[in-house]
Amino acid sequence: MSFQNYLTAELEKLGQAENWPEFDTARAAVEPPRDAAHGDMATNAAMVLAGQVKQNPRALGEKITEILKNHPDVTAAEVAGPGFVNFRLKPEIWQSCLKTVLESGTAYGDSDIGRGRHVNVEYVSANPTGPLTAGHARGAVVGDALAALMQKAGYEVIREYYINDAGAQVEKLARSVYLRYREALGEEIGEIPEGHYPGEYLKEVGEALKNRDCTMWTEAEEKDWLPVCKEIALEMMMEEIRRDLQDIGIKHDVFTSEQAIIDAGAVDEAFSILEGRDLIYTGVLEPPKGGQRPDDWEERPQTLFRATEFGDDVDRPLKKSDGSWTYFANDIAYHWDKYKRTQGALINILGADHGGYVKRLSAAVTALTEGKASVECKLCQMVHMFDNGEPVRMSKRAGTFVTLRDIIDKVGGDVLRFIMLTRKNDQTLEFDFAKVVEQSKENPVFYVQYAHARCCSVLRNAVEMFPDADLSDAALAEANLSLLETEEDLALIRLMAGWPRFVRSAAEAAEPHRIAFYLQELAAAFHAFWTKGRGETQLRFLLEDNRPLSMARLALVRSVALVTASGLAVMGVQPVEEMHA
């Protein structure tokens, strides 16, 4: 029985015995205290209940102390501060945690809080009009790590990519490709005109079209070559995007095409549902006040969705002036489709520049599903690129920007992934090409990997020292773990014992970056232990003349490696076993 349940049950009894008024223990928690010096576990129950049952918190704390002391695993308990009850557990409780780690491997920390429920994580979803950039990289990593985290927490996860292959942007793309096609045929095209994508990356698309169709389209009209250019451009761009993603270990389960959603009539369907609920009307929007008023603003009636009824600031247009659907209308249909397919929660990972979009989207989802579902949008703030402290100049208009491919080539996927998770998603992130490959403690990637490598190194040395010993995880799990009784041993064990709790709360908060911070903390504790062993022989992992303790310490070291690997797996980073200069 958990301490939480034990305590609530005992408090119920006490309440009856002492004739307390009605009380609620929901906010009474049993948790490890923030400061380990306070003990192994602590509860705020006395403070939560004091007001409800009209008793002095410290006096109530004394009674709770007695209750806890009766628990077989508790060795000591005391009231502290304003009414906390701190208590200590038998060392065996902690030591046995290592056995669990060794038996579970990297599955340690898995939980079932998701209870198999479905969650759809949509991420990247970059326009297929160019290569993925540094900004996309962040969303890609955050989304993928979140998906892995939810999986570890017991959710059934669908990883999805929405391809914006309809609308004006892809037509612009197609026209740009047509220019490159004519260029490939030897024509002098000069400067790429306004309203086209200037990037060099389209040259190879034009080239490919030339190689396939020769001069077939040179004399054709736009209505004939446009679909051709569009198709080949989309195909090649998506291929490149998939390849980039694959090279950082990202593979989506589902790619959904915006055009396919439209073609399937899903937009009409969603529209008529909303219309049936009287959520569509024709009206005139006010222009935005203040400095940002567009100069080409024309006041005219539009087909609007009553987003304001669901918390948005204004009602939102569903049709453009030419009568076609807006992006938003398509997106409503897409989310309706996604909801029907997913049968569960929807999470979108978006760039910060889409911040103004989330209210209308959740309004639409709430409206369509009649409140049965909602979409949670996580916004990733911008990534600022540096090289050794110098900002890397980027200009979208000139077509010069740092691509995901650049980063992979320069620092590799593991570094990229780790660094992208070293900030909370709504915090801007600095990415410095020079710093992220530095081999020192200020680089968290290195610091954590180094800890893992050191663990592996100890295990390699153990083979030398005890050639006849069975050092498999199963064997180490049977070591005499009660020998791990120093404060240093227990500190490390406590940290690892908290891993499952940590994973759960990170999953509940949908914050994968926390994993990176946990791993740094674990690495720090391990490095500290290591260094202490240099001075105090008894704190070394391997003691030639003390085989039982060595085996127990190996169980500890191996556990550190496994927990680290377990965390890195969520982040999608490969643990390294050796690092040499």
Add this chain to the structure above:
RNA sequence: GCGCCCGUAGCUCAGCUGGAUAGAGCGUUGGCCUCCGAAGCCAAAGGUCGCAGGUUCAAAUCCUGCCGGGCGCACCA
């Protein structure tokens, strides 16, 4: 003008969904290599948690209003 996000040590950032004396890295100062990897560790100094109210046993955390910075603001995606 409106909406969303951010404001915590000199700098870059955590802070486990309201808990005890607010933490880490860099930088500064001073220590630790006959011994498992010193690419590491230990210690010291450094804070009105942007400001002002409010909620309660308890606020960096929740609410309101300001101040400062970022992003966005019909028919783009």
